[in-house]
Amino acid sequence: MAETKLDVREIPPAERHPKIHDAFAALESGDTLVLINDHEPKPLFYEMQAEVDGFDADGYSVERRSTTEFVAKFPKK
DSSP states (O other), rough: OOOOEEEESSSSSHHHHHHHHHHHHSSOTTTTEEEEEOOOOOHHHHHHHOOOBBOOGGEEEEEEEETTTEEEEBBOO
């Protein structure tokens, strides 16, 4: 059960979701993608919930650390 951190704050918005999906796909079952973002990733949560079978939506969590830092955990079943 490992965590992989991905800070997307410096990545252009149009490139973020593909990088996130690639990073999530590379995880092993039971691992978690820890996403550091500049806004709450609620749209990404809904996208993952609808499109990614391995996403454990019940285990998802997000913490707002500042106005420009949100840390979300996307666990893989």
